[in-house]
């Protein structure tokens with residue numbers, strides 16, 4: 001009982017240790033690499049009160065067919081040849097940034113057009129031929145291209161195109177000749193809004209896409225990455241869309257911008273902007289407040305001596321407290337990971353279910369559309385299949401028999417004293433018997449030859465043979481044969497014994 005408890009304790013300690021290590025690793029990873037991220041409300045929009053009374057969006061300018069409403073901006077409606085765009089009114093003044101754009105591209109057609117573009121450019125590209133925005137831009141455009149202009153069956157897709165202000169967009173090839181990176185994603189008609197997270201940090205542009213299959217906002221997948229990318233240090237954020245002969249609704253639900261700063265290069269906070277004099281005043285006030293609070297605390301403790309040492313008052317955590325907290329955090333992380341895996345599994349299952357239903361439908365359709373002739377063909381096919389199967393079974397049976405024979409032989413070899421051995425011994429006996437018979441016959445013949453044909457054999461009367469064979473000779477011969485035989489048998493049994501050692 002005691003050992004079991006100790007073992008249980010040991011296991012718990014090991015688990016705790018692993019979790020602790022995980023927690024520490026996570027904390028370390030978080031602390032070292034991540035940039036400082038600050039929300040920039042002047043470069044963002046989001047519902048539910050997106051539009052002002054005069055129909056404009058604060059800090060944003062919209063053009064073309066774009067229609068802002070309370071909870072989204074419809075950049076184009078699903079009508080032919082529409083163009084629209086929305087741009088920040090001010091240039092950003094930060095080097096690195098991250099934008100999270102939530103949008104929906106919906107249309108009744110199996111194919112839609114033209115697509116949607118997210119921009120960071122030196123100038124606002126208010127109107128033009130590139131997804132509703134101006135060509136020859138200086139900066140980067142991330143294009144969600146619905147329509148397959150070059151017929152390579154790679155749309156809808158996401159393409160990143162950089163431009164220094166001189167390049168003309170290769171519309172006929174879906175920008176594939178100019179793409180810095182791309183990925184194929186179907187972003188049209190999804191159950192939940194599609195999300196794009198575009199990060200420009202340390203000269204690397206990364207595009208992550210949330211496919212809109214789940215309501216989980218953080219369910220991003222990697223799409224594209226461009227390294228050593230030089231973008232204008234200041235620029236406008238924008239989003240544009242266009243329709244052609246085919247048309248989709250292009251709705252943007254939110255555009256959130258964050259400023260990214262490298263660790264150690266944090267932006268001057270409000271602290272630095274406060275004048276030194278005010279700062280001193282605030283500091284004084286704060287200290288005064290602190291003293292008051294301490295006094296009150298002491299008074300309270302005097303009045304209630306039984307309520308002592310509340311943990312909330314303790315600003316330091318003990319080693320065990322910290323470890324417990326880290327274990328808790330590690331567990332939370334594991335829990336989240338498991339949840340994510342579960343979600344991915346659900347998605348895969350969902351896809352599979354859809355494939356199965358599509359295949360079933362297809363089969364059903366074919367079954368109903370096809371005439372009896374096709375039915376005969378399928379009957380023939382079934383017959384062929386049955387025949388092949390019978391053939392296979394026959395061959396398998398043959399193989400089985402051959403296998404059984406082989407097995408029998410092997411077992412015979414493994415037990416040489418049994419059937420095969422007995423058979424061989426009998427054969428030898430017979431051989432010897434035959435030999436003996438032959439010898440006997442020869443002797444008889446010899447005897448007869450040495451006798452005169454007319455005389456009756458009178459064995460005792462005959463003078464002793466000077467010939468080659470006498471009775472003594474005969475017996476010696478038989479004795480030699482017997483000795484040889486016994487020797488053979490002994491040799492054989494020895495060999496068997498030796499062979500058995502190997503089995």
Ligand SMILES: [Ca+2]
Nearest residue numbers: 145147149174
């Ligand atoms: Ca296209």
Ligand SMILES: [Ca+2]
Nearest residue numbers: 148149150174
């Ligand atoms: Ca294409």
